[in-house]
Every structure is written in C-alpha cells, then in structure tokens.
Amino acid sequence: MSVSASANLQLFLDRLAARSVLSEEEQQAILSLPTRAGQVEANHDFVRIGERVDHCCLIVDGMMGRFGQTFEGTRQITAIHVAGDVADLHSVVRPVGTSAIQALCTTTVLRISHDELRKVAARFPAVAEAFWRDCMVDAAVLSQWVVNVGRRDAKTRIAHLLCEMAVRTGDDRTPLLTYPFPVTQAHLADATGLTSVHVNRTLRTLREEGMAHVRARVVQILDWNRLAELGEFDADYLNADTSRDARRRLLN
Amino acid sequence: MSVSASANLQLFLDRLAARSVLSEEEQQAILSLPTRAGQVEANHDFVRIGERVDHCCLIVDGMMGRFGQTFEGTRQITAIHVAGDVADLHSVVRPVGTSAIQALCTTTVLRISHDELRKVAARFPAVAEAFWRDCMVDAAVLSQWVVNVGRRDAKTRIAHLLCEMAVRTGDDRTPLLTYPFPVTQAHLADATGLTSVHVNRTLRTLREEGMAHVRARVVQILDWNRLAELGEFDADYLNADTSRDARRRLLN
DNA sequence: CGAATGCTTGATATGGTTCAAATCCCGTGG
DNA sequence: CCACGGGATTTGAACCATATCAAGCATTCG
Numbered sequence: 001m002s003v004s005a006s007a008n009l010q011l012f013l014d015r016l017a018a019r020s021v022l023s024e025e026e027q028q029a030i031l032s033l034p035t036r037a038g039q040v041e042a043n044h045d046f047v048r049i050g051e052r053v054d055h056c057c058l059i060v061d062g063m064m065g066r067f068g069q070t071f072e073g074t075r076q077i078t079a080i081h082v083a084g085d086v087a088d089l090h091s092v093v094r095p096v097g098t099s100a101i102q103a104l105c106t107t108t109v110l111r112i113s114h115d116e117l118r119k120v121a122a123r124f125p126a127v128a129e130a131f132w133r134d135c136m137v138d139a140a141v142l143s144q145w146v147v148n149v150g151r152r153d154a155k156t157r158i159a160h161l162l163c164e165m166a167v168r169t170g171d172d173r174t175p176l177l178t179y180p181f182p183v184t185q186a187h188l189a190d191a192t193g194l195t196s197v198h199v200n201r202t203l204r205t206l207r208e209e210g211m212a213h214v215r216a217r218v219v220q221i222l223d224w225n226r227l228a229e230l231g232e233f234d235a236d237y238l239n240a241d242t243s244r245d246a247r248r249r250l251l252n
Numbered sequence: 253m254s255v256s257a258s259a260n261l262q263l264f265l266d267r268l269a270a271r272s273v274l275s276e277e278e279q280q281a282i283l284s285l286p287t288r289a290g291q292v293e294a295n296h297d298f299v300r301i302g303e304r305v306d307h308c309c310l311i312v313d314g315m316m317g318r319f320g321q322t323f324e325g326t327r328q329i330t331a332i333h334v335a336g337d338v339a340d341l342h343s344v345v346r347p348v349g350t351s352a353i354q355a356l357c358t359t360t361v362l363r364i365s366h367d368e369l370r371k372v373a374a375r376f377p378a379v380a381e382a383f384w385r386d387c388m389v390d391a392a393v394l395s396q397w398v399v400n401v402g403r404r405d406a407k408t409r410i411a412h413l414l415c416e417m418a419v420r421t422g423d424d425r426t427p428l429l430t431y432p433f434p435v436t437q438a439h440l441a442d443a444t445g446l447t448s449v450h451v452n453r454t455l456r457t458l459r460e461e462g463m464a465h466v467r468a469r470v471v472q473i474l475d476w477n478r479l480a481e482l483g484e485f486d487a488d489y490l491n492a493d494t495s496r497d498a499r500r501r502l503l504n
Numbered sequence: 505c506g507a508a509t510g511c512t513t514g515a516t517a518t519g520g521t522t523c524a525a526a527t528c529c530c531g532t533g534g
Numbered sequence: 535c536c537a538c539g540g541g542a543t544t545t546g547a548a549c550c551a552t553a554t555c556a557a558g559c560a561t562t563c564g
Contacts, residue, residue: 050488068399071484076402078395093385095497098392098489122377129373132384133345139391140350142398143330147320150328150401150445154520184542193402198520200544215543216529232323236302237350245347406552436510447553452512468561 008060008110009033011084014171019137020130021246029120029127036111040064040103047088047101054095055111058086062107063182067100067190077191079142080104080183082169090135092117105182105217133240140237149193152232154202157192159231162212162219167235175224175235182217260312260362261285263336266423271389272382273498281372281379288363292316292355299340299353306347307363310338314359315434319352319442329443331394332356332435334421342387344369357434357469385492392489401445404484406454409444411483414464414471419487427476427487434469 013030016022022030035058040046046064047053057064064087066079078099081087087101092114121128141164148157163175170176185203189196206212211227213220221227228234265282268274274282287310292298298316299305309316316339318331330351333339339353344366373380393416400409415427422428437455441448458464463479465472473479480486 066395068395068403070399070403070408074403076399078398090388090391093381093494094388094392094492095494099395118381121380125374125377125380128377128380128384129345129370132380132387135384135391136342136346136387139342139387139394140346142391142394143318143320143351145398146330146394146401147322147328149398151320151322151326156322186542195521196543197522197545200542201520204544240346242345242347438510448511449513449554450552453552456512 008037008058009035011060012058012086012110012112015084015086016127016130016134019133019240019242020126021243022124022126022130026124026127029124033112033116033120038109038111040107040109042103042105042107045100045102046109047091047097049097049100051097052095053088053091053097054115055113056086056088056091056117057101058110058112059083060108060110062109063104064107065102065104065183065187065191067102069100075190076193077187078145079138080165080191082165084171086112086134089131090138092121092131104187133242137238137240144237154192154194154198155205156231157194158188158199158202158206159211159227160233161188161192161231162214162221163224163228163231163233163235164238165219166221166224167238173235173239175221177221177224179219180217181214181219260289260310261287263312264310264338264362264364267336267338268379268382268386271385271492271494272378273495274378274382275376278376278379281376285364285368285372290361290363292359292361294355294357294359297352297354298361299343299349301349301352303349304347305340305343305349306367307365308338308340308343308369309353310362310364311335312360312362314361315356316359317354317356317435317439317443319354321352327442328445329439330397331390332417332443334417336423338364338386341383342390344373344383356439385494389490389492396489406444406446406450407457408483409446410440410451410454410458411463411479412485413440413444413483414466414473415476415480415483415485415487416490417471418473418476419490425487425491427473429473429476431471432469433466433471 009031013027016030017027046057059081061083064081065077068076068078091097095114117131121131148160152160165181166175166177166179167173169179185199186196189199192199203214211221211223211230213222261283265279268282269279298309311333313335316333317329320328320330343349347366369383373383400412404412417433418427418429418431419425421431437451438448441451444451455466463473463475463482465474
C-alpha cells in the first residue's frame with residue numbers, strides 16, 4: 001500500500017462521509033484499508049457476467065459502465081460510474097456478477113478486498129450502514145434510469161443524463177457546467193436506449209438550441225436551467241444527507 | 253404485536269434466510285421485531301415522493317409498485333413487490349422517499365420501525381449484511397428492468413416481466429405457472445414503458461401463440477420454455493445464495 | 505340497473521430505427 | 535511533417551414498431 005493509495009482512499013471516504021456520519025475511528029478504519037492499484041483499458045471488461053469477484057474497485061480516474069445485454073447482443077448501460085465511485089460495492093454482498101462492468105476509457109482503479117470491507121463493516125455498524133446507503137443511492141439513480149428510458153423521449157433522456165453527470169462529476173452537488181465525459185456516442189446510445197444515429201441527431205439539436213455542446217469527449221452545458229427543465233432533472237435523488245438523522249439519534 | 257404478526261414476520265425471515273445465513277439467535281431477533289399491521293387500498297399512495305418515513309412495510313398479502321413520474325404526469329413503474337417482500341427496506345438508510353410507493357390492489361402490510369431494524373442490524377453484523385443483500389437483489393431486478401425497457405421490443409418485455417413475476421411469486425425459485433397478478437393492463441404498460449393499448453395487443457398475440465394467458469388478474473403461463481426464451485429470461489439475477497461463502501468464511 | 509372502470513379494436517400518425525455512405529478526427533509510423 | 539488507417543461522427547432516405555385518438559364493449563360493484 002503506497003502513500004498515493006491512501007490518498008486515493010480519501011476519495012472513497014469523502015464519498016461516504018457526504019452521505020453518512022462517521023466517527024474519527026471509523027474514518028481511520030476506512031483510510032487504512034489495504035488496497036491494490038490497477039489500470040483498466042478502455043472497452044475492457046472488468047467484471048464479466050457470472051464471474052465471481054473477491055474485491056471491489058474504487059475508481060480513481062476515468063469512468064466505468066455497467067452493461068446489460070440482450071440475446072442478440074445489443075447492450076444497455078445500466079449505470080455509469082465516475083471517479084470517487086466504488087463501481088461495485090454491491091459485490092461485497094453479491095460476489096457473483098449479474099451484469100458486466102467495463103471501462104469506458106482508460107481507467108485507474110484501486111482494488112479493495114471484500115474480506116477487509118466486511119471486517120470494517122462488522123466492526124462498525126455505522127460503516128456497514130454507510131456502505132448500504134451508498135448502494136441505495138446507486139439504486140435510486142438506477143430507478144431514475146428506468147423512468148428515463150421507459151417514459152421520456154430522446155431529447156429529454158439525453159438532457160437528463162447530461163444533467164445527472166454534471167452533478168455527479170462536480171463534487172459539492174453543484175453541477176459542473178463543463179466536464180469531461182470520455183464516452184462515444186454509441187455509449188450514450190447504450191445508456192439511453194437509443195441508436196447512436198439518433199443520439200447524434202439529438203445532440204445536434206441540443207447544440208443548435210443552445211443548451212449543450214457535446215464534443216471531443218467534453219460536455220459543455222450552455223444553459224443549465226433550460227437543460228434541466230427539458231431533462232426534467234431534479235437532483236434530489238442524488239442526495240442522501242443523513243447527518244440530521246444521525247445527530248437526532250445520538251441525542252436519544 | 254399479535255400472534256399473526258409473528259407468523260407474518262416469518263415471511264420476512266424466510267426471504268432473508270433464502271439469501272443469507274443467519275444464526276438461531278439472529279433469526280429470533282428478526283422474529284421478535286415489534287410490528288404494526290395495516291391495510292392499504294388499491295391505488296393508494298403508501299409513500300409519496302419527498303415524504304419521510306420511519307418504518308418499513310412488509311407485504312403480507314397483495315402487491316405494491318414503485319412509481320416514477322415525468323413532468324407531464326405519465327408514470328413508470330420501477331419495481332413491483334409481492335407478498336414476502338419488504339417494499340421499502342431501503343428506507344432504513346434513506347428515509348426520504350425518492351419515488352412513490354402505491355398499492356396495486358388491496359394490500360395487507362406489516363409495519364416495522366426503522367429504529368428497531370437498525371438496532372438488530374447494529375447488534376448482528378450478519379443481519380445488517382442480510383438487509384443490504386436483500387436490497388441488492390432488488391437493485392439487480394431494477395437493473396434488468398432498465399435493459400428490458402431500454403433494449404427489448406414489446407413482446408419480449410412483457411414476456412420477461414411475466415417470467416420474472418412467475419419466479420418471484422413462487423417461493424422456491426420454481427416458476428409458478430399460474431399465479432395471481434392483480435394489476436390492470438395500464439399498470440403493465442407503466443411497468444414496461446408501453447401504452448395500455450399496445451400491451452393489450454401484445455397480450456393477445458402472446459395468447460394466440462399459446463405462450464401465456466393473462467386475464468382477470470391471473471397469469472397462466474402455457475409454455476414456460478418458449479415464453480422464457482422469447483423473454484430472454486434467465487432467473488440467475490434473482491438468486492443470491494451465499495450459504496457456500498458463509499460456510500467457507502466460518503472455516504477460516 | 506346504472507355508472508365506472510377496464511378491455512378491445514380500428515385507423516392514422518410519428519419518433520426512432522435501419523442501412524448505407526461520406527467525412528472527420530486523431531494517433532502512428534515512415 | 536506528412537500520409538495512412540481506423541474508429542467515431544455526420545448525413546440522407548426508407549421503413550417500422552409503437553403511440554395516439556376514438557369508439558364500442560365487457561365487467562364489476564354499489
């Protein structure tokens with residue numbers, strides 16, 4: 001475990017601490033988890049369906065996607081994970097992959113073993129709860145994706161996705177109006193349940209209407225308000241601030 | 253807490269025990285959770301978006317759905333919960349509802365307070381893990397729904413849903429070929445991201461082709477193999493048997 | 505028996521797909 | 535520094551799966 005590893009674990013802790021209240025001791029326990037650094041090439045499966053894993057993977061830099069597949073081989077991205085996310089924290093309790101995880105671009109990761117995570121969780125109930133809560137935020141995002149893909153038209157879907165990524169990429173719940181999004185239009189299509197051709201056309205109208213400019217793997221949101229309204233985006237579901245609850249509980 | 257309440261808690265325990273290994277003591281702790289029985293009328297919101305809840309709801313009989321909404325008011329069902337499910341176990345760690353939960357028919361429930369659940373989880377790490385795991389199975393189902401709605405055509409979507417419910421309604425992973433499914437075609441449409449009109453037509457062809465007969469709130473699967481193949485259904489994602497892992501861990 | 509809700513069917517419209525080809529972009533090696 | 539190659543983007547034209555609108559029918563329930 002190198003110095004940079006623990007610096008990177010800070011990413012994980014920050015993420016957890018934004019959603020759960022952890023004591024000094026608990027925080028230290030997270031920061032001293034043993035890790036193993038690694039790198040995943042673009043379009044490389046990190047976890048295959050049915051494969052059993054014994055570690056999780058914190059994204060330090062880059063982006064990963066969770067993929068589902070139909071029998072004919074068309075793909076559907078069910079989640080996009082950015083730096084700071086543990087892409088498969090869920091694997092601690094379900095080690096057999098039920099969907100593939102793939103790097104969307106060259107991605108550096110930090111592996112953390114299930115055993116170690118389980119140990120911390122067993123020792124500190126608040127940490128167990130924090131892990132669980134983190135997974136539930138992912139689930140809330142997933143649930144939004146169902147709505148997005150099931151009930152919104154192309155323009156709305158893409159607008160929603162762009163807004164979501166803007167908020168998730170920024171680190172303080174403020175949307176980052178210009179952010180790197182190193183995915184192809186085909187990836188966007190797989191994420192929104194559309195065709196890459198149609199994504200391309202829709203992106204063009206978004207650009208022509210002065211809402212967002214997506215090019216060269218960078219998203220530039222030109223008019224946040226209009227884009228968020230078009231995309232029916234309300235960031236509430238991304239939040240899980242429970243500090244008030246935690247404090248109230250301490251008083252009882 | 254009545255006798256029948258503890259009989260009903262057995263439902264919850266069964267569900268947990270099918271996916272996690274729990275000691276005698278842990279099982280007792282679950283069974284002695286205090287509960288409050290209740291009933292929810294069809295089409296009645298049980299949880300509204302943004303509402304804060306302080307208890308979970310075990311479905312004893314009936315069915316509930318999780319709903320998302322677009323700004324124009326069209327709805328998308330993101331999850332259907334059947335008897336034995338705790339429809340909102342996730343609310344223990346995220347008490348503020350991020351989507352509405354509504355009874356799809358008259359439904360009897362058992363309320364279990366968050367505080368009590370949290371107490372058991374804190375006392376028994378294995379229980380905490382079991383709760384977490386249960387939520388992750390729900391998330392896997394959700395993730396399948398994204399694929400379903402995003403990448404499959406109407407016939408396949410509906411076939412998949414019918415298969416999923418057949419397995420989830422049966423209690424031993426064996427699909428129940430005839431099962432009650434007390435929802436309207438409009439509900440089906442909201443679940444699959446289609447129109448009720450199109451659901452109706454698709455149901456008809458499914459019937460004409462001798463695969464499944466859906467009428468009067470009862471699903472009759474006439475040819476499981478063909479329906480499962482058409483629906484690209486593989487029940488793996490619904491399983492989370494971790495007994496082997498748990499045993500291996502005990503040996504170390 | 506009437507009212508409401510859900511189901512069924514037909515006719516027409518449309519958003520998104522499909523297929524195919526041209527162009528752009530960028531990294532690589534000569 | 536330029537030419538080359540391969541993925542990614544862009545555009546056009548035809549087509550189709552599903553939506554939309556509208557009406558009639560069936561069931562259930564008070």
